[in-house]
């Protein structure tokens with residue numbers, strides 16, 4: 682099949698590599714030319730660079746997948762002057778947006794695609810860069826039953842759990858709720874690891890206790906913020922790669938904004954927003970979000 686892929690960052694690149702592995706032909710676009718070049722080289726003739734989203738859409742691939750940082754990027758890529766919905770479109774193309782964005786924006790873009798007679802689902806992911814590489818992501822899909830049935834086989838090439846969350850935008854709702862919790866658990870694990878080590882515990886022994894006790898969570902057992910505890914986690918490589926503080930701040934803000942719209946109290950999310958804003962303001966926006974532990978470490 683022909684698949685367009687727009688956004689080849691921390692997540693988009695390994696997802697594209699899994700589609701190549703499954704034998705598909707890729708049409709690639711990213712404003713970062715070196716990211717595109719890496720996948721073109723890996724594709725050995727199976728992948729080509731295309732200048733704009735509009736040109737990709739005009740080439741009428743079966744699917745177009747977007748994996749972009751946030752709502753404004755998705756609006757630009759779909760609705761901008763050189764956007765996917767601006768060219769001559771084939772009704773056979775199916776859009777899948779895997780970015781984490783505002784559910785309202787997701788529904789708006791889906792409506793615009795619908796006006797052009799095209800199908801679209803929101804399918805944000807969970808699992809991090811490790812799961813993107815291993816093809817074990819969780820996809821949270823918003824769309825009709827028929828749309829879900831159509832995208833499931835493609836998403837299975839990149840993920841292990843493909844979940845239908847309800848109508849358009851509900852994939853984003855699930856994702857925002859999950860990441861609000863992740864933001865909070867990472868801060869909690871950071872505090873616990875700092876407290877325990879300050880009081881004399883070995884960090885690996887402490888993490889082992891937490892991970893076989895009631896404090897266990899993904900932030901403690903898979904993505905521990907303390908350097909050296911999980912050798913494959915960003916904490917063990919100076920917080921490079923992974924999921925940036927900037928993107929986590931965006932997700933917590935999506936959660937607090939969505940909460941306001943329905944008068945739902947989310948006090949810990951509000952506190953987490955202040956914490957991630959603080960680390961972002963310190964110039965550490967590009968580091969993985971587990972670097973939030975730096976706010977609690979004593980020199």
Ligand code: NAD
Pocket residue numbers: 687688689690691692693710711712713716748749750751754757758779780781782806807808809810923924925928932
């Ligand atoms: P990233 O910043 O590493 O990658 C985004 C890519 O989009 C970059 O290569 C950038 O150049 C490209 N891009 C931006 N604007 C563009 C445009 N107008 N046209 C074409 N390309 C454009 O981000 P990421 O970490 O890959 O995250 C992508 C999305 O997935 C985000 O919404 C994030 O919240 C979500 N997410 C990330 C992780 C993670 O662990 N990194 C996990 C789950 C979900």
